[in-house]
Amino acid sequence: MTEATYKRPESLAKREFSYCPGCHHGIIHRLVAETIDELSIREKTLMVAPVGCSVFAYEFFDVDGTVAPHGRAPAVATGMKRSLPDRVVFTYQGDGDLAAIGTAEIVHAANRGEKITTIFVNNAIYGMTGGQMAPTTLLGMKTTTSPYGRKSETEGFPLHVSELLKETAGIVYLERVAVSSPQEVRKAKAAIKKAFTVQLKGLGFAMVEVLSTCPTNWGLSPVESIKWLNENMKKEYPLGVFVDKVGDLK
Amino acid sequence: MAEKVMVKGNEAMAEAAVRAGCRIYFGYPITPQSEFIEYMARRMPQIEGVFLQSESEVAAVNMVYGAACTGNRVMTSTSSPGFSLMQEGVSYIAGAMLPAVFVNVVRGGPGLGDIQPAQSDYFQATKGGAHGDYHLIVLAPGSIQESVDLMEDAFRMADEYRMPVLILADGMLGQMMEPVEFPEFVKLEGINDHSAWALRGATGREANKVTSFDIDPVNLEKMNIFIQEIYKRIKAKEVRYETIGLEDAEYMLVGYGTMGRILGSVVKLARSKGIKVGLFRPITLWPFPYAELKKAAEGVKTILTVEMSMGQMVEDVRLAVEGSVPVQFYGRTGGMVPTPDEVLAELLKHV
Amino acid sequence: MKEHLLVAAGFGGQGVMLLGQVIATAGMFDGKYTTWLPSYGPEMRGGTANCTVVINDEPIGSPITESPNELIVMNIPSLTKFEKQIQPGGVMVINTSVVDRESTRKDIEIFKIDAGAVAERLGNMKVANMVILGAYIAKTGAVTLEGVRKAFEKKLTGEKADLIDLNIQAVKAGMEAVGQ
The missing domain is CATH 3.40.50.970 (Thiamin diphosphate (ThDP)-binding fold, Pyr/PP domains)
Known part of the structure; x- marks a missing residue:
């Protein structure tokens, strides 16, 4: 007798990802899909995809979905959740989408304690448009719009979204994770599951920031990218739980 | 009721x-x-x-x-x-x-x-x-x-x-x-x-x-x-519009929204002075009543379009009549509202 | 009937907006077509406020006018601004408790009323605007007292219902003050 120990999650559509080799979107998609499967919420989940590399995310999940205008996913998700409060609504956003053009929407959704879940993928660069500087780009990092390296004097500093959002009263659960090792993947999965559980319990807003690689636009191999992430991004964006009021609110 | x-x-x-x-x-x-x-x-x-x-x-x-x-x-x-x-x-x-x-x-x-x-x-x-x-x-x-x-x-x-x-x-x-x-x-x-x-x-x-x-x-x-x-x-x-007094009109006013309603007063004022004026008021601005307006304009001498703008809908009025009737424009802008007396004075210039 | 084109103007806080709304609402209860259009914006806060009320048997075209045939003037800036606009033969009601100046117009009917003094006699300065309203309806017949009563009943509900009688008294006092 054989037993399947590893299979495609039901909540992932049967199509190939469009992501580059070594990009972490695929892993993160899988973790979200496994979570949806395990919580048995596929048939009542609505997803809001962003503009950016993950613009196709609405096609990759086998749940009802749409694409928001750039940065506006939290507002779109708010409209859905207020319209159908018993459904599960999540946004999946990159750092260009969430941390630049969409800063107002994410801050206010968090502050309202909007009962939605946000998966925030931070790879410190604009991928889809070809490697331009993001608000999260590290100082000194070369991109196509900071070709001499990001300078704080002219481009300001890397924006720490989770550190910023932790001050909003409506946020219930907020953690920054990475998926660069099997251990980290397991921790990331637990965080994502917790963020969805917060919504199922109707507690408020929950977000998981996931540090991700972008080998194509970083100009590194997948393996070098993970090394670079571990040595540079984690210094700028330390992993950890920023807010966990789940216990307090029980 | x-x-x-x-x-x-x-x-x-x-x-x-x-x-x-x-x-x-x-x-x-x-x-x-x-x-x-x-x-x-x-x-x-x-x-x-x-x-x-x-x-x-x-x-x-x-x-x-x-x-x-x-x-x-x-x-x-x-x-x-x-x-x-x-x-x-x-x-x-x-x-x-x-x-x-x-x-x-x-x-x-x-x-x-x-x-x-x-x-x-x-x-x-x-x-x-x-x-x-x-x-x-x-x-x-x-x-x-x-x-x-x-x-x-x-x-x-x-x-x-x-x-x-x-x-x-x-x-x-x-x-x-x-x-x-x-x-x-x-x-x-x-x-x-x-x-x-x-x-x-x-x-x-x-x-x-x-x-x-x-x-x-x-x-x-x-x-x-x-x-x-x-x-x-x-x-x-879905095209909708309203007309007032177009049956015998020699002059046609065109306006929409509250301006269209104010033009209703102008029609009364003008007719009290013996000028045969009618009103065409589009209610759907998209779709615009092009054909209906053209038909309504048959036989009128001049159209005066009045707007609370420097002239925007007037372009659709001109498109509608395709040059068959001269189309004049009067408008106020910046929050000013043309009054019936003011529009009548403008209309008299074209009579 | 001829169209009543009323402009009522005064300081914010004198109750000219409410006065206009009561007249327009009374017109509705009298079975007329009626509109009330306020001036709005920063001028409302402490400056001069005005509203335009139109009452007619037929559907109303313009709710706005540059040449009213009726004018209620509650302060000096309003007299200066609007007396130029009123049609010859029109009716102007002036609140002399605030306006201590004569109108320059000789071709209109002018009724002066010390609304503040009348209201004070009734024990509530706030109803000065309704005293003026009484004078206005007495002289123009724009709306009926019954219509005004119904308008009060609509506007003053709950705890404010106690104020209906006082307001009616003020309107009646205004009617008497101009000889009716």
């Missing part, structure tokens, strides 16, 4: 929306429409509806987008600068074929402008205020009663054609009071069933996807052509 009540235009439109089955409202305060959002803030909790004041008009329109994705009736209201901010979302809503109702209580522009009545957003409303090949259905009520009566139609058309519908009012209509009879509450069962496409959870069916996005130009063109076919149906079915 329902009881008449004295009510402000902004509040009347809000109540009419509630009676048309709208239970979800998102908005951001802006003069001269703030009584609208304030009314919804009071009213929605009474009927177990959703009210949310958003952080910006940008957020408001996207909340509308989200709620519209679920197939429930939803609306927002704003005034000119706010509607400019909403344009991106309006384009997405049009592209994703979502039903939603907007009210723009137009004020003087451009820029911050002022807060007085204006009609200077006609181009934005009717010619596409944002990017892409799309239209809104645009309704221009001339009185508070008409704004109430059109509200149910607005939601009906949004549902039937799956597209955004705009009620184009102005500061005067929003701020003034008139006696109004409200219609009964609409029963929604069976008239806005969007289960075939709406995002409500993929229970026992394949997942639904609603977007304005298609990376393949072949498909996107097909989509746009499909939407144009819907526009053709709307043009054939």
